[in-house]
Amino acid sequence: LKSGLSCSPFINNMLLLHTFYLSWLSKYPDSIILIGGDFNIALDNTIDRWPPKQQTSFSANLKNFMEKFNVVDIWREKFPDDKIFKWSNKIGSRQSRIDFWLISKCINKDNIAVNILATTLTDHRAIRISIQIYTPDNTPYKCAYWKLNNSLLKHEVVKTHINKLIIFYWNKANKEGSFCNNWELFKFEIGKFLRHYGSQISKLKKAEEEKVISKITSYYLKCPEEVSEEDTLSLIDNQNKLDALHKHKAEGAFIRSRKRWLEEGEQNSAYFFRLEKYRSKINSIWQLNINDIISNNPKEIATFCAKFYSNLYSSKYNKEISVSFLNIKNLQTIDVEDKNYCDSPFTVEEISKCINALKANKSPGTVLTGLT
Numbered sequence: 001l002k003s004g005l006s007c008s009p010f011i012n013n014m015l016l017l018h019t020f021y022l023s024w025l026s027k028y029p030d031s032i033i034l035i036g037g038d039f040n041i042a043l044d045n046t047i048d049r050w051p052p053k054q055q056t057s058f059s060a061n062l063k064n065f066m067e068k069f070n071v072v073d074i075w076r077e078k079f080p081d082d083k084i085f086k087w088s089n090k091i092g093s094r095q096s097r098i099d100f101w102l103i104s105k106c107i108n109k110d111n112i113a114v115n116i117l118a119t120t121l122t123d124h125r126a127i128r129i130s131i132q133i134y135t136p137d138n139t140p141y142k143c144a145y146w147k148l149n150n151s152l153l154k155h156e157v158v159k160t161h162i163n164k165l166i167i168f169y170w171n172k173a174n175k176e177g178s179f180c181n182n183w184e185l186f187k188f189e190i191g192k193f194l195r196h197y198g199s200q201i202s203k204l205k206k207a208e209e210e211k212v213i214s215k216i217t218s219y220y221l222k223c224p225e226e227v228s229e230e231d232t233l234s235l236i237d238n239q240n241k242l243d244a245l246h247k248h249k250a251e252g253a254f255i256r257s258r259k260r261w262l263e264e265g266e267q268n269s270a271y272f273f274r275l276e277k278y279r280s281k282i283n284s285i286w287q288l289n290i291n292d293i294i295s296n297n298p299k300e301i302a303t304f305c306a307k308f309y310s311n312l313y314s315s316k317y318n319k320e321i322s323v324s325f326l327n328i329k330n331l332q333t334i335d336v337e338d339k340n341y342c343d344s345p346f347t348v349e350e351i352s353k354c355i356n357a358l359k360a361n362k363s364p365g366t367v368l369t370g371l372t
Contacts, residue, residue: 021069033071035102038124043073047083048097050224071102075114075127084116084220086125092232095224101129118216118239120246125220146195158197165189205245212242 025031041058042048066072085095101114113130152158165186173182219227219235287294288301295301334342 018065018068025069032104032107033069033102034104035071036100036127036129038099040098042096042098043076043100048085050085050095066102070105072105073100074103074109074112074129075101075116077109078112078114083223086116086127087123088220089123090236092224092227092235099124099127101127103129103131107131116217116220118213118242120239120243146198148194149198152194152198152201155197158194161193162190165193205248209242209245212238212245216242 021033039062041062042053043059043062045053045055045059084097086097086099088095103112111132113132115128117126117128119126169182169186169189173179176182215238216235219231219238222231285301285305287296288304289295290300290304295304
């Protein structure tokens with residue numbers, strides 16, 4: 001049984017929540033309870049608020065609620081002496097710990113990992129919990145796919161490398177008289193380079209994000225009395241950097257999710273991350289009928305697919321059949337004018353017309369090249 005709470009509704013609807021949980025527990029008495037959210041209440045105003053305040057009836061009501069349903073504040077259980085806050089104003093003059101994960105006491109706290117994480121576009125920090133219910137036999141399969149980040153095409157390194165590849169394969173194609181094969185090789189080399197280059201950029205940004213989060217975390221580990229004005233300014237600067245990094249990731253998720261709208265200032269970027277993950281899931285093969293046996297083994301599926309398409313596209317050239325076909329009498333052919341037109345190079349006007357016909361946020365495919 002799990003639920004999420006936000007701010008004053010917990011205070012205003014205490015009786016309703018009591019009734020709700022009692023109803024559930026009467027039906028499912030062995031349920032494990034997880035309640036998480038912003039309660040807008042500090043359990044102990046002397047250690048969970050800065051500056052410290054006097055105790056209130058709200059704190060007592062929350063403690064009674066926890067005792068009644070046999071739940072504990074898991075973060076405080078794991079770190080009984082730590083003084084770390086989950087909310088603060090911009091300058092850090094007021095701080096509090098008013099966000100909790102309340103979980104049933106029956107869960108062994110040694111099987112629970114709790115972390116406080118820096119967040120973006122909010123004045124609250126996140127509490128992440130991980131509960132190990134059982135030990136998995138093996139590492140779960142994680143599907144992955146690559147999609148071009150077209151912002152990479154603005155990088156001078158990418159432009160220079162692509163120009164070199166164009167010159168190399170154009171000269172090679174003219175020398176060999178084989179344009180289709182060299183076009184495929186050209187695309188393969190570009191894809192390989194962009195995957196490697198994009199991976200490097202991604203690792204650098206991830207390292208930068210971890211560095212910023214580390215600085216923010218170190219700020220919150222200090223006692224409020226020890227925080228200087230310089231520390232506060234550094235926090236604001238690092239928080240702005242983290243917000244910018246998160247927005248950049250959200251824009252990428254928005255494009256990959258293929259949604260057609262995004263409002264300026266939209267902060268619900270988790271929606272686009274979930275949608276991107278969903279698209280990845282539905283585009284993956286999770287089960288396949290292999291020789292009348294349903295398989296969900298990812299390695300077996302990948303091996304079978306690779307073998308199937310290798311056989312499908314392998315050359316089956318037979319000289320006798322080809323000669324026999326070409327010697328057919330009255331074989332219909334195109335006239336010389338049409339032949340010359342088909343063999344003529346693409347014009348700038350034709351390419352421009354195809355590009356202008358493409359939809360926004362789409363990769364060029366068969367419409368543009370006719371060769372993929």
